[in-house]
Amino acid sequence: MNKQELVDAVAAATGDTKSSVGEAIDAILDVVTTTLARGDTVQLIGFGSFSTGARAERAGRNPSTGETITIPAAKTVKFTAGKSFKDLVNGA
Structure with a gap:
């Protein structure tokens, strides 16, 4: 599963738009990578x-x-x- 397939699956499961789900996933990945970069x-x-x-x-x-x-x-x-x-x- 690639990122677009993940966005599609989450959008279908939640009923949200693909654009809002894509933004949410981008935000989550940004927070995770920033946190790991700090060593946490x-x-x-x-x-x-x-x-x-x-x-x-x-x-x-x-x-x-x-x-x-x-x-x-x-x-x-x-x-x-x-x-x-x-x-x-x-x-x-």
């Missing part, structure tokens, strides 16, 4: 939690040349599914 966690009960993590600098290898390279440290985004979501996906 976003927890949606029943769905899951989004948080940031850190990946340390590490050594890697260039597959073309075999040369050893240094892969710089980076921030990552993590998602942990909530129990209700896991149960739904697993058919429990």
